[in-house]
Amino acid sequence: MAGLGEFALIRQFFAAAACAAPAPGVVRGIGDDCALLQLPPGEQLAVSTDTQVAGVHFPERHDPFLLAQRVLAAAASDLAAMGAAPLGFTLALTLPAADPVWLEGFARGLDAIARACGLALIGGDTTRGPLNINVTVFGALPAGQALLRSGARPGDLVCIGGPTGEAAAALPLVLGEREAHGAADAQLLAQYWTPQPQLALGQALRGLASAALDVSDGLLADCGHIAEESAVRVVIEAARLPLSAALRAAAGSEALRLALSGGDDYVLAFTVAPHAVTALQVAGLSFHIVGRVEAGGGVRVLDGAGRDITPAAAGYQHFGGGDGQA
Ligand code: ADP
Numbered sequence: 001m002a003g004l005g006e007f008a009l010i011r012q013f014f015a016a017a018a019c020a021a022p023a024p025g026v027v028r029g030i031g032d033d034c035a036l037l038q039l040p041p042g043e044q045l046a047v048s049t050d051t052q053v054a055g056v057h058f059p060e061r062h063d064p065f066l067l068a069q070r071v072l073a074a075a076a077s078d079l080a081a082m083g084a085a086p087l088g089f090t091l092a093l094t095l096p097a098a099d100p101v102w103l104e105g106f107a108r109g110l111d112a113i114a115r116a117c118g119l120a121l122i123g124g125d126t127t128r129g130p131l132n133i134n135v136t137v138f139g140a141l142p143a144g145q146a147l148l149r150s151g152a153r154p155g156d157l158v159c160i161g162g163p164t165g166e167a168a169a170a171l172p173l174v175l176g177e178r179e180a181h182g183a184a185d186a187q188l189l190a191q192y193w194t195p196q197p198q199l200a201l202g203q204a205l206r207g208l209a210s211a212a213l214d215v216s217d218g219l220l221a222d223c224g225h226i227a228e229e230s231a232v233r234v235v236i237e238a239a240r241l242p243l244s245a246a247l248r249a250a251a252g253s254e255a256l257r258l259a260l261s262g263g264d265d266y267v268l269a270f271t272v273a274p275h276a277v278t279a280l281q282v283a284g285l286s287f288h289i290v291g292r293v294e295a296g297g298g299v300r301v302l303d304g305a306g307r308d309i310t311p312a313a314a315g316y317q318h319f320g321g322g323d324g325q326a
């Protein structure tokens with residue numbers, strides 16, 4: 001790296017960060033050729049990697065403090081979706097320049113979200129090039145208890161861990177196409193920049209949910225993965241979807257479309273047998289029942305009268321085939 005050297009940069013902004021301090025399960029963190037993780041006996045390692053590219057996943061003009069939170073939250077959401085307890089993460093940064101102001105903001109944001117999620121920074125890589133951020137997260141869970149996409153059964157209920165559509169509704173604000181005004185727009189922007197990975201919910205779903213994933217490409221597109229992997233039909237009842245006041249205010253008649261097909265929500269979607277729903281409610285978990293699983297295939301959306309109102313488009317795909325957001 002130009003200016004600040006690569007090793008000085010790593011030391012100053014990452015190795016010295018509070019989130020890189022010694023943590024349970026981390027035998028060796030930043031500083032050697034590999035990090036070393038120790039799992040308790042009988043636990044499996046859950047691993048997920050996520051790359052975000054400037055101009056594709058986030059705007060070139062951004063606040064690095066918020067960007068760091070969004071990138072790590074998106075990756076941690078995959079641990080939540082599996083029911084894994086967070087352990088640590090690596091950070092592979094490709095930077096156009098060693099800009100101390102950007103790095104300071106980014107490191108601060110990373111530290112905030114890492115500590116909130118219980119994720120220790122255990123290593124990474126630092127190179128020069130167009131801005132590109134890769135995060136790999138590691139989590140632990142009892143062997144055989146991961147929440148897969150493949151376990152949904154006809155008769156199960158379909159649930160989501162929170163409202164969808166708000167991050168998609170924030171996009172015109174994020175892209176500077178519209179000025180933010182008031183608390184509702186602030187809520188949409190917070191949902192876009194600082195989504196809250198549902199780690200506690202995911203771990204509570206172990207042994208109860210029949211299938212789960214996190215909604216990143218749009219509710220319908222992601223429910224399509226459960227439908228396919230479980231060989232079932234997922235039926236969403238539009239009237240049951242929680243459409244927030246902020247979403248309605250910003251999107252008007254488009255609110256339902258964004259809740260179904262917008263991306264970047266990072267809430268969990270899961271299926272659960274009706275008898276197990278009670279256990280989740282008793283545990284005080286917050287979620288919404290939005291539909292049911294039937295025999296068949298694909299995803300259907302029904303209106304209040306039971307009419308099929310399934311939209312044609314599914315969600316975003318980087319190499320074509322969708323119409324959603326990056
Ligand atoms: P190597 O050449 O063996 O890949 P590096 O010189 O790239 O090692 O990195 C030195 C140490 O700093 C390693 O432990 C690596 O994991 C860590 N590291 C490099 N970049 C980052 C970063 N952006 N954030 C956190 N740790 C990093």
Ligand code: MG
Nearest residue numbers: 124125126127
């Ligand atoms: Mg290296």
